[in-house]
Amino acid sequence: MIHPKTELKFINDTIGYGVVAKEFIPAGTITWVLDKFDRAFSQTEVQAMDGFYQDIIDTYAYRNNKGEFILCWDNGRFVNHSFNSNCLTTAYDFEIAIRDIQKGEQLTDDYGYLNVSEPFDAYDEGTERKTVYPDDLVNFHKLWDKKLLHVFGKIIQQNQPLKVLISDKLWSKIENIIKGDEEMDSILTNYFRG
Secondary structure, three states: OEOOOEEEEEEEOOOEEEEEEOOOEOOOOEEEEOOOOOEEEOHHHHHOOOHHHHHHHHHHEEEOOOOOEEEOOOHHHHOEEOOOOOEEEOOOOEEEEOOOEOOOOEOEEOHHHOOOOOOEEOOOOOOOOOEEOOOHHHHHHHHHHHHHHHHHOOOOOOOOOOHHHOOHHHHHHHHHHHHOOOOOOOHHHHOOOO
16 A cells, blocks of 8 residues: 555656655655555466456566565556655565655655566666666665665654554564664565576
């Protein structure tokens, strides 16, 4: 589920639609959580689908570390790619804002950690990286882990509208990581090695 203080808006003809903050979202805020309405499809299920449905999966789903295609039921499926994303996924089936997100700003992910099947050239943002590759997670996980660790401690400081979707066990783990009693699992655990 995407953060409730967001909305779907048309960005431009090149990008299409995107998820935009309706109000200020501070760094450390949980911006998305995998929930019970999100649907997982096996590779076999996707291959058995008509082309029309395969195109939807190809456009809107990401792959988890088991190789399943996850299709978000809400506007979370419209979060766009950025090589300088303001959100990052964690090893715990939720994403956080890694910097402050201003009202009217798009929420973005780096698709490099979504286990894409084929490389693709992304919208040119003037960054050094121009292409998303299937092994980006292997190549950039240390950088992304650093960015996560930089704001992870803020999770318990921020108002978290999506906390209701986080189990008590996971919340305790988050608190233990912040206290230094446990290490944060690397984003690399999300990598599909298939």
